[in-house]
Every structure is written in structure tokens, then in C-alpha cells.
Amino acid sequence: MDLLGHYNYYVVVILMMIGLYAVIARGNMVKKIMGLNLFQTAGFILFISAGKIIGGSTPIYREGVELYSNPLPHVLILTAIVVGIATTAVGLALALRIRETYGSIEDEELVEDDGEDWSFGDR
């Protein structure tokens, strides 16, 4: 019963670990971004789960209902989802540009070549 009662939280932990592992262990930048997405989603589910109140109704004020679910986490996570989408967009845009300039998006093959001269105006 306890296992089922905390079902959401087990999902959160498992998703979080898969996501974090992908970010750390995968060299491919698109896979890294996917891992990041999974990791963020785990955080979102954690918040959303907190909004559920057992026996609570939908949070719309009406006659005869005493107990409402908490709407606040949903609102917060809506913001966080927007942030997540923006992050993914910026990340993918960067990966695209990296592919154009370096010809690869495998992290190990790329080095932040330091010390070379700065070239102005060629980009």
C-alpha cells in the first residue's frame, strides 16, 4: 500500500536518475538535452504530485464542496515548463550551430580550442 501510495515519487526518482545519467554519460548533445528534459520533467511531477489532496475536488469554487485540490503547484509548473521549453530551444539552437561550425555534436570530439587568435567579423 505504501508502495502504491508513493507511486508518483518513485516515478520521480527513477526519471530523475535516468535523466541525470543521460546528461552525464552521453556525449551526443541532443541526447544530453533529452536527458535534461527528463530531469526537469521529474522535478515538475514532484511539484504536481504535491497539489493532489486525497478526496479533494477540482479547485473551482462552488456550492457543497469543502475540500479542494491545491491549484498553486500547477500554476508554478506552467511557468517552469515554459522555462524548460526555452532551455531546450536555446540548447538545440546551440547544438545546430555547433554542428555547422565543428561538423560534429559528439562532446568528446570537440575542444574549446584556447589560445588561437580571435577572428573578428567572420561570423
Place this chain on the structure above:
Amino acid sequence: MSIVDWMPFSVLLPLIAAPVCALLPGRMLPWLLTLIAVLASAVISALVLPQAVQAPLSYHFGNWPPPIGIEYRVDAVNGLLALLISMMALVIVPWMRQSVNQEVPQRQGPFYALFLLAMSGLMGITLTGDAFNVFVFLEISSLSTYALVAHGTRRGALLSAFRYLIMGTLGATFYLIGVGLLYIMTGTLNMADMAERIPEVADTRAVRAAFVFIMVGLGLKLALFPLHRWLPGAYSNAPSAITVFLAATATKVAVYVMLRMVFSVFGVEFALSMPYEEFFLVLGGIGILYASVQAIGQRTAKRMLAYSSVAQIGYIALAVGFVSIDGLTAGLVHLFNHALMKGALFMAVGAVVYRLGSNRIEDFAGLGREMPWTMLGFTLATLSMIGVPLTAGFISKWVLLQAAIADGHWIVVGVVAVGSMLAVVYLGRIIEAAYLRPAPEGRAPVREVGLWFQLPMWVLVLANFWFGIDTSLTLGTATRGAEVLLGVGP
């Protein structure tokens, strides 16, 4: 309208100006609008600070009283930080114009818009009294910073921006998870409200996990050793102006959030029940030594200064590791002073990059004669960095050493001394090249940069000496801030 009603505008004005700025054509108009927005923000911050030192100011958004509504709450700690951010931005915007013209020749409207977003994000993190609001502003500033770093002229900028994005997002999500756990346990997001409810539930695994999540997340953001790997790349590949701004403000704000969460939300007792002191003293100490040694081995000036920043964050970590008035004062003073010195140093290097198109240390040879004012400014800022008396750097190290001696941490005293000596070695390499080595043969004569570069840099250089002699603003406010954080005094 009283000053409290104006307070949120130090965040809102840059935020509102940003989309307008993105639409403005040409080079002059976006820059001018940025300057106006930053100036307004700085004026408001300067007016707010004296009152916030007396008693905390609180602004309620939409007239919803906290904890229901979002609150901006300003006391001595974040008032000082808001002033630092807006003042640094005000100094950097005039400086950045020519540098940006060279490094970002096209589409400057969006570039300045991103700069304004980054700045307003940092201001928002600083002023808000709501833990979730911190996350939102953290991401506003971080996302615009990733894009700004990617504007760098070298192709490595893209790679650095991507790596920064991965690390930064991980950090922010760790913070979000920590806040989520706290929300589940306390049912509130307002920091002051959370602080009241945490003692009841303090002895639970969820709150302890929240503490660790928040510490690790913010540790990534403030580049605490060993979570600093993103910083050298991001600093050395970003456009020069952005490097100056990031070095002076971004990590400082993360340090502030950490202080606020640890002391104002979790409380001193809770922090001491966790391995808080060990965490900061060990990582701070190793960070100073490791990053200073790394700095010695770097081939380019920007990367060297970036490693030096990691080392300086180590000093701040050491200082906040002492849970005492002296320790926290040292941390806050060093936050402020380090922004002044690193700002001046990166500005000098930025001027060299503008002229030479290179920041390799060997290319500094002979610049002491060809760019005398820039290199003199660099040298004076170096003195502050090392901690020579009469400079701001001396004040921070002095307070830090006092705190260390008062607590009997003699190893820390040794680490600070060794760190300062290593700073002499790595900063000395540039000065040695500039003054003692002749200019390489065949290099075209290098002209000194103009007043747009000189004046802002000299403002910071002189501020280093001003705050080394008159410490009433920095030390006075920081002491007051430390008292607020520890909850003693009025």
C-alpha cells in the same frame, strides 16, 4: 510615491526596456536605451539602500499581502547586492559600446536586449522574497546569459555556451527540486513564511534533502569547486563586455541566494546540524589552491582571470563557512570588492583584445609602453587582487583573516596566505610580459584605447582604492547585513 513603490522598478525597467530594445534598429539607439534603463535602475537602488539598512522594506505585488502574494523584500544584504549589480552595469554599459561594435557588428538590438534581460534577472533574484520567484529570475538571467556567451567571436563560444547551459540548467533544476520539497513540507513559498514553519519539520529527511538539493544547485551556479567546470570556458569565450559583467555580478548573486536560503530560510541552527562548515571550508580551501595553480598554467589572460575568479569564490566560500558576524561580513565585503577588482582587470584585458584581437599572455609583451594607461590600471587592480594595504582587496582579506583567527582556523590562515602568493605569481606573468619584455618584432605599433574604454576602467580602479580607505559603505553595510542574516541586532 514613496521609495518602496519605486523599488520594484529597478527590476522592471530593464525588463520592460528589453523587448523595446530588441526592436530598435542600428547601433546607437539600443545602446542608449540600455544606458537609460540601467541608469534608472542604479538610481533607484542607490536611493533604496540607505533606507533598507535602517529597516527591511517590503513591496507587495498587486497589493496581495504575503504569503499569498509575491513580495519584494529588501534589507542590508540584498540592498547592497542590488546596488552592486546596477552600479556595475552602469559602469559597463558605456565601456561595452566600442567593444560590442567590434565583436557583435550586426543585430545589436537583440544583443542589448539580452543584456538587459540578464541584468533584470539578476536584480530580480536579489530583491525577491519568494523562493519560486528566485527560480524564475534565475532562469531569465541564465537563459539570456547562455545566448550572450554564444555571441563570442570564436567558435569555442558555442561550445562553452552549450556546456554552461547544461550545467546551469542542472543547477537551476536542483534548486527547483529543493524548493519543491520545502513547499511540500511547509506549504508556502514566501521565504519569511518558510523560515517560520521550517523548525517544526526540521528533523525530517525531506527538509534535509531539500537543503542538500538547494546547496548543490546553487553550488553549480556559483561555480564552487568542484562544480566550476563551466566557468573558465564561458568567461574566456564570451564577448569581452559580457565577461566583465558576468565576472562582476553573476556568481555573486548565486552566493547571495545561498546565504539567504541557509541563514534566512533554513536558519543557523539547522545549517549547523548539517555538515555546513566542513562543506564550505574544505571546498573553499581546496578551490583556492587548485584554481590558483590552474591559473598559473593558462596561456590566455581571460582564462587565467576566470580561474582566478574560481579561486576568489573559494575565499567567499571560506568566509561564509564561518558562521559568525565576522565571517559573513568578510564574505559580503569580498563579494563587493571582488566585483570591483575583477571588473577592472577584465576591462583592461578587454581593451587589449579590442586592439590586438588576442589575449594570449605572450602577446602582452611590450604593452606597458604602448598602452600605458590600460596597463597601469591593470597593475593597480592587480594590487587590490593580491591584497596590498590601502586597496579594497586588503580590507576583504583582513576581515577574513580576523574571522579565521577568532575561530582558531589556522589552516585557513595558511590557505589565504598561499592563495595570495599564487595570485602574485599568475598576475605577475602579465605584468612581467607587459613591462619587462620588448614588443615582438614586426608587430605594428599598438595605439592606446580611447576614453570610452579608459574612463569606466579607471572608475573601477579608483573605487578599489576608495573602498580600501573609506570602508563605511562596504564594511558598514556588510556588518549590518551579517547581523540581519544571523538574526541578531535590531
